Amino acid sequence: MNNPNLTTQLIQLTMIKKGIIWTLGIFVVLAISGWGIYIIRQQQSYQSVVHKKSRALLTISLDDILLNQFFDKWQTALRGGQDFAKKLNKLKDNGIDIKANVFLFSLEDSAKNFYAFFDLKDEKQFLTFLKEGLAVDAIENNAAPGVNYAYQEANKIAFVWKGRELLVGLGFNLDKKKDEMLQLIQSDSERISIEHFIDRPSELTRASLRYSNISTNNFIEFDLKGSRIEIAGELQSSTWNFPQEYLVRELVKENYISKGWINFPNQGLKTTIKRILTDLPIAADSIMAHANGDYVDIEILNSQVVQTDTIINYAVNDNFETVAEKTPYENKVPNVSLSIRGDAELSKFLPDKLFYQWFQRKDKQSYLLSTAPAKDNLQSKYTKTNSLSHVAIHLADWPDALKVTPILILKAIASDMDLSLKVSRSNQLILQGTIRDYSHK
Template identity: 80%
Template sequence: MIKKGIIWTLGIIVGLAIIGWGIYIVRQQQSYKSVVHKKSKALLTISLDDILLNQLFDNWQTAPKGGQDFAKKLTKLKDNGIDIKANVFLFSLEDSAKNFYAFLDLKNEKQFLTFLKEGLSVDSIENNAAPGVNYAYHNANKIAFVWKGDALLVGLGFYLDKKKEEMLRLIQSDTDRISIENFINHPGELTRKSLRYSDISTKNFVEFDLKGNRIEIMGELQSNTWNFPQEYLVRELVDADYIGKGWVNFPDKRLKTLIKDILVDLPLAADSIMAHANGDYVDIEVLNNQVVQTDTIINYAVNDNFETVEEKTPYESKVPNVRLSVRGDAGLPKFLPNKLFYQWFQKRDDQVSILSTAPTIDKLQSKYAKTNSLSHLAIHLADWPNGLKVAPVLMLKAFASDMDLSLKVVRSNQLILQGTIRDYSYE
């Protein structure tokens, strides 16, 4: 009897597993009937069933308040009146994707309106923005909705406030839509990971796979216009006691232009720096301690002879311990700042100019190594100080504790992206 009971129990478990797997497969196949615009230039695929199977949101509940708030917002997607398939396919019509749209089915408009008002706290809903079409936009969450009957178009992005007319045209045009299974030869390739970005023309992609307490990142990028060297000489950065570190080689003109555009927003001689930074290499280390800097406050007073005199008062302050190095020619040092947010002390090391907030920079002994990586970035997000207001880093800090990314050159025209983001349950 005991043996029969075990057999029956095992049979039931196997049967439930088969039924569950069958439901999973059916839901996958049904999702391939989702539609996108036939002129889509990029796709963003979210594999919701896979995310739920990984139970990532349960692990995120162990995060600090910022991460918990983020997870609670995601749980509000339940009971929203929208028929959400196993996979959601968002498309972009832009050459450089900044905004994405997804066509979904609206199954309960009353429930959907409750979700907009209570779940997302949308300020206002514009009825009849076009004949029979309603519109809602929420700037805080960078999300917009237009719906007509049971057809719903969701928009995600940073410039959606300027895309209202485009969204209204998309919801009113049926002829420009095509199913995923007819748009892509092998739609299953889009749903191999939890989230995937795919460029349609170049076939470049980046995948994010949610695995318990971490996100694994993998991508392939290539272009016939690239001609990257396959070996680089980089400074060996610290292995421990750091908040963030990273380096980038920029032999490609477009990468160099991107870095120059970042510098232009700072009070620096950007053109001169980039002209002398002919070594095409920059690195940075933010160490997990502070250093003391001495500065002077200058005041003016009137002496007994009624003459204006200058009074100097020294004071000390603690600042982040940061090192920054740039490879360039002998003329580069004179264009680097002595003061930008903090005081910077400088050392020339062969072809590299090193800046540091620590006055002891002269004692630093640098070593160099060869690598095939174009760039590398590692950040202990949990330790990142809120005072260093780097917006993308602070956004990640809300739900992640560590991030590590590398961009490797496998061929002169092909790069591989690899990395990991860990959430707070890792601790």
């Protein structure tokens, strides 16, 4: 005898199974369709054109960035980062046909300016975007026959367009690149598609953003991984001959704002550091001449120290004589220490006062400067490494009063940064690093 309840239950189970199968089927179809669209958009982007004489490429993988929901991750950032994300959001309705990947090219040996060709979908919408979205300084019609030009100093961006063709320029001194941009938009014969310009163009799009030097094969990649950006790169030169082992001071592991060190056995690096020091009121030439240990490090701790200074005022006494009145006062300053490796003469040229008072002591082959009073019995520890340099910054703790522009810009959207430059071979360096956003806290 049949059990009606059992039959009903079997029918219900069958219907549930069919429902699950249909649901899974729909998800599979949507996934395959989405993946197919992604692949097609990738392939279509390889038809993008660059100049035949391009020296470097900057690739932005827009579809991958959107898949990682990059800008949604910065909603917990500082106000500057949120404002930055809102500005980027305005770039959507711009009348420009933007592919899955954007390929910007540079014609310079040392790339400072990049260009990219696009197709205009809607010139009216594009003009609205220039005026309202970017608030460009001015639009020059017929800068060349049938060619229009617009430039905005604040965002370091320029536009040249002719009919449905658009050339966008990004970088420094673009106001001096106007003639070059006008020539580029009018020279069709000098363009070549990415898939014909470089072998395996898919390598250019394996990360969210990639800089590639065409002649040296050097590259730097930035890849979005949820709440962080992974940085990787390879740099090489036939003129390099780096040692593969270095002795560095062990820096603090916690309670710091910033720490880092660099070895500079290469004359090019030494010249770069000397150039940076030249901007400070110190004896840069003498310091670098005696810094023959080719090493410097710095720590900025997340604390302050008290320094005692003196204010000198001049007054007239009862005998009408000018006398100096000294008034001591205490001042809280950042807790900073740095060390420089050099010869015995180096200490003569290190500053006693530069923004703050500096206390000096000797430690093995290094001279240590600190805003905290020197402790002669304190000896630093050293360790061996294959890293040419390393830097770590808690951007969230970086004081706004310390106006290092690149760091303040990055602080708006990121909380931490960690970078290392390792020696792989005597003529090759490997870059590794991470930048974290505020959402991981």
